[in-house]
Amino acid sequence: MTDQNRRYSPFPTSAEDRRTHEERQARNPTPQTESDSYRLAFADVDFLTMRDLRPVRLQLEMLKPELLLQDEGVVSTVVVFGSARIPEEDVARQRLKEAEDHAAANPDDAAARRAVTIAGRIVANSRYYAVARDFARKVSEHSQVPGHRRYVVCTGGGPGIMEAANRGAADVNADSIGLSIVLPHEQAPNGYITPKLSFNFHYFAVRKMHFLIRAEALACFPGGFGTMDELFEALTLIQTGKIQRIPVLLFGKEWWQKVINFEALVEEGTISPEDLEIFHFVETAEEGWKIITDFYNTHPHPNRWADPGMGP
Helix, strand or coil, X not given: CCHHHCCCXXXXXXXXXXXXXXXXXXXXXXCCCCCHHHCCHHHCHHHHCCHHHHHHHHHXXXXXXXXXHHHCCECCEEEEECCCCCCCHHXXXXXXXXXXXXXXXXXXXXXXXXXXXXXXXXXXHCHHHHHHHHHHHHHHCCCCCCCCECCEEEECCCCCHHHHHHHHHHHCCCCCEEEEEXXXXXXXXXXXXXXXXXXXXXXXXXXXXXXXHCEEEEEECCCCHHHHHHHHHHHHHHHCCCCCCCCEEEECHHHHHHHCCHHHHHHCCCCCHHHHHHEEEECCHHXXXXXXXXXXXXXXXXXXXXXXXXXC
16 A cells, blocks of 8 residues: 555554564574464464465455555456457467468378367457457546546456457556466466556455456457356346446457357346347447447446445
């Protein structure tokens, strides 16, 4: 937190007490002071990672990004989801060539032939990288009012479409947020996230909360399980009235209608016809930005950003 948000107290801070404790312990170690039980509880990582401390860890993961975002004056975000596997076109074409070369050298390998087909689809979908970058650029041109930063781009922190969105913000020297999560196979946060707004999570549930607490719009590009997870969670929250309606943009109508038959859900009676009005199909950055601005011209929701700390 910034110094201006710290209140005066006659007591030493926990950080000061920790330093005093560690310095004294280093000077005069004894069997008692070297015991695990003697560690300050808040400075004891082994203690904090115990199973019984899960409620405390959930609270800490909620608090840390919240306090830092408040310090930065971030009052609302535009969240961008999409596949980590869709790179920019040059990279996609290079990977296609490598797949073709491998298949040519292994003509009897069915998996190699299938890899060529998939690489070709990734090349076709790489156009969404450019659209996501352009969309984030347009959004970020409106996100940098000091002390009241609205429409700050927020992503999952990974490569692909997420990288494109953070990159679009960086194109106009705007800050953007990355909410990464610890996974066995996950890469490091992409290099376009603003370092002071690069967060890391252990719990998916808390990360999901942070995606939506400040969201004024959700932009979903083609993606896999993770993209679908975040999209359907948001649709459910809006459908049930658990959160106020926000624009939900699905980039690439043909792609979305190919992978999800929304109309079939209506026909089967599992959703209502009006539920299809929760989201909008769009193709370009201009279309997406216009839907957001038109929506907030008619649905200002002034109380949502009256207090940066507002949220569930």
